[in-house]
Amino acid sequence: MKKKPDSNSSPWRAISLVSLIGADLVVCLLIGFYLGRYVSDLMNGQPIFIAAGVILGLAAGILSIVYILKRFTEEPNG
Template sequence: MNQKDPYNQSPWRAAFLVSALGFDIIVCTFVGYWLGNFAGKQFGDVKSWTVGGVLFGFAIGIATVVLVLKKFLEDKQE
């Protein structure tokens, strides 16, 4: 009776996961914006560097979300 049923997860865990994934994408995108803006001020052409930083940060955010979801689904199957 104390065994953990992987298919009967708490709805709070699912809500936390969805919130954490969104927060992860936002933070990575913001860090990309900040780094792109900083690089643009150092090397010139702020707009291009900022856009590149935002896109790079968003891509990193998506990659980390995929890794987290993969880990979450592996834990759920065990």
């Protein structure tokens, strides 16, 4: 008997996962940076807000990546 190929082992699925993770992290970091820069400009140019924005953006990106990995690795309902 031939084994049916697993749809989860497609190289295109792996490429899309890696691309999605990279794009998600970059977008979250950029949003954090620009929000931090905006708050820094409101507070007379204190750079700590830029650093805080980048750190919060990184945290949001990591949480988002965890969610993406959970979605990609869960078993289909069929």
